[in-house]
Amino acid sequence: MTVNQRKVNLLKKKKTAYLQKLFPKTGSNIPELRFKGYIDAWEKRQLGNVVDKIKSYSLSRNVEYNESTGYKYVHYGDIHTGKADIINKKSVLPNIKPSQYTTLSVNDLIVTDASEDYQGIASPAVIQELPDANLVAGLHTIALRPQATNATFLYYLLHTNNFKHFGYRTGTGLKVFGISWPNLSKFEFNLPSLEEQDKVVDLLRFLDNLITVNQRLNQKSIILLSNYIYAVKKPPELADDLHLLFICIIFCYLYNVLDYYKLQNNKL
Secondary structure: OOHHHHHHHHHHHHHHHHHHHOOOOOOOOOOOOOOOOOOOOOEEEEHHHHEEEEOOOOOOHHHEEOOOOOEEEEOHHHHHHOOOOEEOOOOOOOEEOOOOOOOOOOOOEEEEOEEOOHHHOOOEEEEOOOOOOEEEEOOOEEEEEEOOOOHHHHHHHOOOHHHHHHHHHHOEOOOOEEOOHHHHOOOEEEEOOHHHHHHHHHHHHHHHHHHHHHHHHHHHHHHHHHHHHHHHHOOOOOHHHOHHHHHHHHHHHHHHHHHHHHHHOOOO
16 A cells, blocks of 8 residues: 555545534534534524425436537436546536436535445535536436535535434335435434535535545556556666656656645636
8 A cells, every 4th residue: 555545545534534523413503523713503404494306317328428419417326436426527427418408507416316225325416517518417316406505515414424324214125225305305404604514615625635636646656656667677777777766756746736736726
């Protein structure tokens, strides 16, 4: 395991810990960790009271096109694999045939209504930017439009243990587990002011960005080191070319710094 992979694992553990402490536990109306200056109790809400359900379609893989059509969709399988997660202009989503669809908008949530295990029940994706196409909610999804609520806050809320336990209790099925909108809409949680929601989101997004930067560095390290090994194994002078390894490491570091500053300036 590389140094960067260990760092990625540590950052993921830190994010998981923050995720559980930044949201109130069952029976409490304040979180364990809180930003300075915020003292008001969070208000109890039901999910159905803070979002509007919008139309999704039973679109499966057989409707996909290789060429651009001006329409893309979110399939529940792409949410489970992470292909559709925090969706932006760089997200690679499948093309579909154009039609008179109700399309998704920035800040909409798309939640899976089916999973092969309870852990994956109601896995969420959130639209932070639309790709260069109309976007539609596809097979086994529930599309939601938050009202006066930070959509990414709800996205992180649906990753908490409280919500996962709710999914365990309300999910149905034997081999494939599912959840209906009437049941999902009854999920009760505590909601802070919009300003405090934004602060929670900023912290968790910052951790996500750090994880992304270090994952990219790890991938680039593997590629560069593989190229190095290939280059030095061809000639017999392996020992004489060790300086190339040092150059590879320097390149990796520079890529990391560049990616970090791009993320900080929202240029990615």
